[in-house]
Amino acid sequence: MKRGNRYRIYPNKEQKVLMEKHFGSTRFVYNKLLNIKSTLYRKCRISISEFDLNNHLLVLKEIYP
Structure with a gap:
């Protein structure tokens, strides 16, 4: 049987902005x-394989800094 835990966080305004940027x-x-x-x-x-897609991340990083 699998178990799970729930956690609630209360970020401040600066942390909310960072989390929204990261998720976006x-x-x-x-x-x-x-x-x-x-x-x-x-x-x-x-x-295309996952390996090739990971290599394409470098191209995306150059196009969208």
């Missing part, structure tokens, strides 16, 4: 890489 950038990167993966599969029937 994480969502942005996920959506960009998902778009790349789905476009490649739709157009060329090529399935």
Whole structure:
């Protein structure tokens, strides 16, 4: 049987801003890489690996600093 714990945090204003930036950038990167993966599969029937997607992060970092 799996167990879980719940925690509640009370961040201050500065911490809220940092968390929102972090979650926003994480969502942005996920959506960009998902778009790349789905476009490649739709157009060329090529399935790109997770390793190749991780290498593409460097390109995204240069385009979107």
